[in-house]
Amino acid sequence: MIVLKEVVATAILFIWVIFVAYVLTTRLYSRMKGRGFKENVAVYYNRKIIHILTGGVVAILVPFLFETPLLPFVMAMLLALSLYIPHRRRKILYWFQTEDNAYEVSFCIMWGAVITFGWIISGGNFWFGVLPVIFMSIGDAITGIVRNLLYKHRTKSWLGNLAMASFSIPMGAVLGAAGMIAGTIASIVEHFECNPIDDNITVPLSAFVIITLAKFYAPWLLTL
Numbered sequence: 562m563i564v565l566k567e568v569v570a571t572a573i574l575f576i577w578v579i580f581v582a583y584v585l586t587t588r589l590y591s592r593m594k595g596r597g598f599k600e601n602v603a604v605y606y607n608r609k610i611i612h613i614l615t616g617g618v619v620a621i622l623v624p625f626l627f628e629t630p631l632l633p634f635v636m637a638m639l640l641a642l643s644l645y646i647p648h649r650r651r652k653i654l655y656w657f658q659t660e661d662n663a664y665e666v667s668f669c670i671m672w673g674a675v676i677t678f679g680w681i682i683s684g685g686n687f688w689f690g691v692l693p694v695i696f697m698s699i700g701d702a703i704t705g706i707v708r709n710l711l712y713k714h715r716t717k718s719w720l721g722n723l724a725m726a727s728f729s730i731p732m733g734a735v736l737g738a739a740g741m742i743a744g745t746i747a748s749i750v751e752h753f754e755c756n757p758i759d760d761n762i763t764v765p766l767s768a769f770v771i772i773t774l775a776k777f778y779a780p781w782l783l784t785l
Contacts, residue, residue: 563631570626575636578615582657586610590656605709607657608665609702616672616698623676624687630677637673641666668761671697675765682773688785689776692733692740693768696747700729701764704751722752737784739775743768 586607593603623633645666647653653660672694679690704721711718726748733740747768751760775782 564628567627567629567632570622571632571636574619574622574626575639578619578636578640581614582611582654585614587656599713601659602709602713604655604657604659605705609705609709611657611665612668612698612702612705616668617695617702620672620676620691620694620698623691627687630673630680630687630690634673634677637669637676641669641673644669662759664759664761667759668697671761671765675769679769679772683776686785688735689772690769692736692772693743693747693765695732696725696729696744696768697761697765700725700732700744700747701751701760703728704748717752717754719752722748725751735785736772737782739772739779739782740784742775742782743771746771 589610590603590607593606594600598606619633623630627633644654644658645663647658648660648663648666651660658665675693676687676690679693680687683689704718704725707724708716708718708721711720726745729744729748730741731744733742733744736743747764750763750767753763754760755763772783
C-alpha cells in the first residue's frame with residue numbers, strides 16, 4: 562500500500578532529478594565550455610555527475626523512504642521515456658546526451674528494474690537491488706571521471722576500473738562478502754565493451770546475479 566510520505570518523497574526526488582539534469586548540469590556545461598573544455602569532455606563529465614547525484618543519491622535514499630519499489634520504478638520509467646523522446650525527435654539534450662547512443666535511457670530502465678527485482682527476490686530487502694545500482698551509478702561514474710581526467714575522451718582503462726573497485730568493494734560490505742564479491746565483479750565487467758549492450762546493463766546485472774546466487778546457494782556470504 563502506498564502511503565502519503567512515499568508520494569511526497571517521490572515528488573521531491575523527481576524534482577531533484579529534474580533540477581540536476583536540466584538546471585545544474587546546463588550551468589556546469591556552460592562553465593566548462595567557457596573554460597575551454599572540449600565538447601565531448603564537458604558532456605561526459607555531466608553524464609557522470611548525473612549518474613552520481615541522481616541515480617546514486619536517490620538509490621541510497623530509497624531503502625529509507627519507501628516500503629515498496631512501486632513509485633521508484635514508475636519514476637525511473639517516466640525518466641527513461643523523457644530521455645528517449647529527445648533521441649526520437651533528434652533534438653538531444655546536448656549538455657549531457659550524445660547522438661551516437663542512448664545509454665542514459667538504459668540507465669534509468671536498469672535502475673528501476675534492478676531495484677524492483679531485488680526487492681521481490683529478497684522478500685523486501687531493498688539493498689539487494691540498490692547495491693548493484695550504486696555500483697552502476699557511483700562506481701561506474703568514478704571510473705569514467707578518472708578516465709576523462711587522464712585521456713580527455715571516452716575510453717576504457719584499468720586505472721579507472723581500479724578506482725571503481727576502490728569504491729565498490731568497500732560499499733559492497735553492506736551485504737557482506739557477497740556484496741564485496743559483486744563489487745569486484747562489477748568493476749571488472751565495466752572494462753569490457755559488449756555492444757550493443759552497454760555497461761549500464763552489464764554492471765548492475767552482473768552484480769545482481771552474484772548477489773542473487775549468494776542468496777539461494779551461499780546465504781552465509783550475505784548480511785542483512
